[in-house]
Amino acid sequence: MILDEAARLATVEGIGGLSIARLAGAVGMSKSGLFGHFGSKEELQLATVEKVDSLFAAQVIEPASTAPTALQRLRLLVDGYLRYVEVDTFPGGCFFASVLAEVDMQPGAVRDRLVLFLADWLGRLESTVRDAQAEGAIDPQEDAGQLAFEVEAALFLANAQYVVTRTAEPIERARRAIDRRLATAVTRAPS
Numbered sequence: 001m002i003l004d005e006a007a008r009l010a011t012v013e014g015i016g017g018l019s020i021a022r023l024a025g026a027v028g029m030s031k032s033g034l035f036g037h038f039g040s041k042e043e044l045q046l047a048t049v050e051k052v053d054s055l056f057a058a059q060v061i062e063p064a065s066t067a068p069t070a071l072q073r074l075r076l077l078v079d080g081y082l083r084y085v086e087v088d089t090f091p092g093g094c095f096f097a098s099v100l101a102e103v104d105m106q107p108g109a110v111r112d113r114l115v116l117f118l119a120d121w122l123g124r125l126e127s128t129v130r131d132a133q134a135e136g137a138i139d140p141q142e143d144a145g146q147l148a149f150e151v152e153a154a155l156f157l158a159n160a161q162y163v164v165t166r167t168a169e170p171i172e173r174a175r176r177a178i179d180r181r182l183a184t185a186v187t188r189a190p191s
Contacts, residue, residue, distance in 0.1 A: 012091050016103070056095075075182075078178050092163060093163035096121075099114060
């Protein structure tokens, strides 16, 4: 419950503003009681990142892992991410997009952990593209890293616009953009 509230607050007020005192007030605990759980602001922030990483895995990554093909897995990763944003998992949109934008120029353990998440996510998208290439579903001439970048760019923009508009339009635009991009990458059967 504490970390759920911490993640929610971080997407709205920023992870830098996430203090033991602020969180204690939000969850109705004493500062000393909360301090006993985490010990420092940085430990609280890191625990929050780990909690959200587990939630992201459960909502986005794990459902895609059962796909019978890599191309289907890629599509499920995209759908899972967009659903994660659209169902308002966090009021400030994607936790990782929100918090990484805040700390991108602030060296330290929290930034390092968030950069690791981003590298893992982009790496997962790219390796899924490579797997689809190995299965013959995506043209082997496609630059897997570039395709993953383009998919992530659409997801990132959809998140940013959804947070501002709270309408389905950016989510649907991202779906269409990614569908179009994948259609150009899919291997065509010989005529």
